[in-house]
Amino acid sequence: MKQFVRSQSFGAVIGVTVMLIAFTVIDFSGWWNRSTLANVVQFSAILGLVAMGQALVIMTKEIDLSVGSVYGLTGVAFITLEPKLGVPGSTLAALAIAAAIGAFQGLVVVRGKLPSMIVTLAGLFAARGVIYVWTGGTVQNFSEAARNNWLTGLLGGQIFGIEAAIFWMVGLCLVLNVLLWGTxxxxxxxxxxxxxxxAESRGVRTDHVKILAFMLCSLLAGFAGILTLADRPQTHVTLGDLMELEAIASAVIGGCLLTGGRGSLVGAVLGAFIIVSFRYELIALGAPSSWFTTFVGIVLIVAVIFNQYLARRAGHSV
Amino acid sequence: MKLISKILAATALAATVLPVTAQAQDGKKLRFVMVSHIGSNDPNMNWLTLALKEFQEKYPDVTTDYISTNNYSVQEHVRLLEQAISTRPDGIAVPIVSSDAFEGPLRRAIESGIPVVAFNIPDGRPDGERIPYVTYVGGDEYLTGEKLGEYAVAEAEAGHVPKPTRVVCASHDAAHEGLKQRCAGMRDAMAKVGAQFDELFIGAEPATARNTLQSYLSSHPDTNYIFTVAGWSAPWAWGVANDMGLDPDVDDKGVTVLTVDEGPVSIEGVRQGHVLATNSQGFWLQGYAPMEWLYWNIKFGYAPQQDILTGPIIIDKDNADHWAELVRGVFGEEAYNQQNTW
Known part of the structure; x- marks a missing residue:
């Protein structure tokens, strides 16, 4: 129990618990029904994937502001390249684009000794610009044959009546947790x-570590974009717009400290769940949807204070 | 409206009568700039750039420049406008996205002798207070919502679609005055039949928008009309309603979707029976007519005494085929098909 309380995701678990109690009291029938939970969990899975990548980068004391644009560009590449490459080919090509962006940004950060905030801010604009130029303003349609492809079904369909994105998120969360805590x-x-x-004094190639973290972050963001479009291919050039902010907020709410070295992938997913749940429930309760932005700001501040408190109690200098 | 029709007719007449190869009086080419809020991320830009190209072909003594940005903000638009003014063009066409932000630079331009025509978005203030531009050429956002709403009500009364009980106006930009006006027009049209009305900010990110809209529809089960104020968000709305089993196709039951614009997504939505109606605000005219009024103003001192409305025109199942043909001509067959994301 003591170990659980000292864990990085403890703050997010408390947050989710408090949120669920509040929703149960305020709106029991509206919240605890299949339609609501299916919707919230599906979108939490998508944001959770992006947030996990962001958490990995934040744990290295860096940040990636480009994830929203990479999510958008990879999704657009998946749709746009499909007529020439087919669904499997376009999936691989789109993921290669995402990995290349991550690798390039990581290289520029570590070799150029530049702040990741600036490098990835440039990446945010550059990737979004490529979307505009490439598409000419409109993302093309996804053919009927492509929609019926087996891989599209595996990425965006349902498995046992549950959205595939949820299985992908859970599977990747397990793999990444093994990577983080077991390798x-x-x-x-x-x-x-x-x-x-x-770390360097102990022979750790920190540059390699960071480049790989940026690559994983971009890959996860790109994969989330593909999952989104495999499920609903009707999209727009705004795909992923401002998603980087929600991803960072999810990671921070989930226990990642921007000072690096501490964080939780499960916490990042729970942070995404909190953000998506509140957006859903605020609207369901009749609040103007733009209040959500204010809410995220408040929760972010509360989460940072709480997580720092927990980190200090656990003996970390923050 | 009669007066507007007369003005439009006069415009068309003058266009055919004026000599097509008129040269500037000093032999120097005129240069007009269109400083637009519609960037290359919006397919509607094609209407405007095509109109400018055709204007140049008809008036070879004029060159036109189309200036816009994809990373839109009012500040960025003002910066582009000031840059354009500093190049001393012979005329400027600009949408008045923010009368406060645009007033300073435009008044300075007008005082220095550069005629200005507002297009797409007018200065919404009363006559005496608004920026003294030559004229406004464009749609009326309020009328867009109102006319679409009235059309839906008429169709409901004819028994083709359900009687509106609750209408949600799904907007991707909470701060865009034009979109608010579209919602306001729809609200007023629907209020006449006693329908409840909500304006919902869904954002421009597709997954977030669907999440938001589904939340709204779940908590407001009496909603039976969705009005998307952008054509590209109509498939998202239809998809959410369809997933929820709300029967969003055009028939006499379930949810009915209305949208805007004459882009391929909107028109194909109507043709495929997913969308009851959309509209055109005459984008091509909004590119062409401002250039002609600038030209006539400089050459002959013409200045219309009233705004020139280029829409809205309702596009429904009766005229959608005709519009599809027209839009194919502007976008091209391949682009039209690619942009049909249904």
Whole structure:
């Protein structure tokens, strides 16, 4: 129990618990029904994938502002390349684009010794610009044959009546947790974010660690974009617009500290669940939908204060 | 409306009568700039750039420049406008996205002798207070919503679609005055038959928009009309309602979807029976007519005494085929088919 309380995702678990109690009291029948939960969990899975990638980068004491645009560009590439490459080919090509963006940004950050905020801000604009230029303003349609392709069904359909995105998110969350907590790379990633000098003095190639973290972040964002469009291919050039802010908020609410070296992938997913749930429930309760933005700001501040408090209690210097 | 028709007719007549190869008096080419809020991320830009191209072909003594940005903000638009003014063009066409923000630069331009025509969005203030531009050429956002609403009510009374009980206006930009006006027009039209009305900010991100709209429809089960104020968000609305089993196709039951614009998505939505109606605000004319009024103003001192409305025109199942043909001509067959995302 003591270990659980000291864990990085404890704040997010408390947040989810409080939220669920509040929704149960305020709107029991509206919240606890299949339609609501299916919708919220599906969109939480999509945002959760992006948030997990963001969490990995934040744990290395960096940040990636380009994830929304990478999510959009990868999704657009998946749709646009499909007529020439087919669904499997366009999926691989789109993911390759995402990985290349992540690798490039990581390289520029570590080799150029530039702040990741600036590099990925440039990435945000550049990727969005490519979407505009490439599409000419309109993302093309996804053919009937492509919609019926087996891979499209596996990425965007339903499995046992549950949206495929949820299975993908759970599966990837498990894999990434094993990577983070059960491999040398995970140990090095946390060490890099915790104390760069100390990690380097122990022979950790922090540059490699960071580049791989950026690549994973872009890949996860891109994969989330593909899952979104495989499910609903009707989209627009605004795909992923401002998603980077929700992803960062999810990671921070989920226990990631911007000072690096501490964070939780499960927490990031729970943070995404909190954000999506509140958006849904605020509207269901009749609040103007733009109040959601205010809400995210408030929750973010509360989460940072609470997570810092927990981190200090756990003996981390923040 | 009669007066407007007369003005439009006069415009058309003058266009045919004026000599097509008129040269500027000093032999120098005139240069008009259109500083637009419609960037290349909006397919409607094709209407405007095509209109400018055709204007140049008809008036070879004029060159036109189309200036816009995809990363839109009022500040960015003002910056583009000031840059354009500093190049000393012979005329400017600009949408008055924010009368406060545009007043300073436009008044300075007008005082320095550069004629200005507002297009697409007028200065919404009373006559005496508004920026003294030559004229306004464009649609009326309020009328767009109102006429579509009135059309839906008439169709409901004819028994073709359900009687409106609750209408949601799904908007992707909470701060866009034009979109608010579209919602307001719809609200007023629907109020006449006692329908409840809500304006819902769904955002421009597709997944977020669907999540938001589904939440609204779940908590407001009496909603039976969705009005999307952008054509590209109509398939999202239809998809959400369809997933929820709300029967969103055009028939006498379930949810009915209304949208705007004459883009391929909107027109094909109507043709395929997913959307009851959409509208055209005469985008081509909004590109062409401002250039002609600038030209006539400079050459002959013409200045219309009233705004020139280029829409709305309702597009429904009766005229959608004709519009599809027209739009194919502007966008091209391949682009038209690609942009049909239904």
């Amino acid at each position: 040398r790379y995970g140990n090095r990633l946390l060490a890099t974010g915790g104390s760069l000098d100390s």
